[in-house]
Amino acid sequence: MRFKTVADVLNVVKDFHEALARQFGELEQLTTSERAQLMLDYLNRHQHHLAEVMEQYEDDAATGLLNTWLQYTPDVHPETLVAKVHDVDLDDVNSVVVVALEADDYLVSLYREVADHTDSDAVKTLFNNLIRLVDNERHSVSRAAFRLSDI
Numbered sequence: 001m002r003f004k005t006v007a008d009v010l011n012v013v014k015d016f017h018e019a020l021a022r023q024f025g026e027l028e029q030l031t032t033s034e035r036a037q038l039m040l041d042y043l044n045r046h047q048h049h050l051a052e053v054m055e056q057y058e059d060d061a062a063t064g065l066l067n068t069w070l071q072y073t074p075d076v077h078p079e080t081l082v083a084k085v086h087d088v089d090l091d092d093v094n095s096v097v098v099v100a101l102e103a104d105d106y107l108v109s110l111y112r113e114v115a116d117h118t119d120s121d122a123v124k125t126l127f128n129n130l131i132r133l134v135d136n137e138r139h140s141v142s143r144a145a146f147r148l149s150d151i
Helices: 006-030 034-060 079-086 093-116 121-149
Strands: none
Touching (some): 006 034, 006 079, 006 093, 034 093, 034 121, 079 093, 093 121
């Protein structure tokens, strides 16, 4: 998909988080591993939270910023990552965590591309803030996985 405005990017990312949440929730129902179930439940709630954060970014951002047209718009296909989540080994919690972290890496790459290819300081700031958010969330997922390994 090609973006046109900042709002388009935020909407695609929000939809991506919602799709991941749904996928993690479905997998949670399918697994027989208690550890995987706990991790998938955490990731489901985590992705729902991130979708809400994206919506809050949209609500709080100035209309002018949201309507800013992007000269460079990366071609994005988040559905491939959602499909990868679907195919994860449900008995291997580490595989589940790796796929979740790949989604974070994907978003950082997307945000960095947009920030690097814009002349607008406001757009750069927004996407650099989103990079920091994803980095913080990546640490949260890693900590949750580490705590789960103690169970």
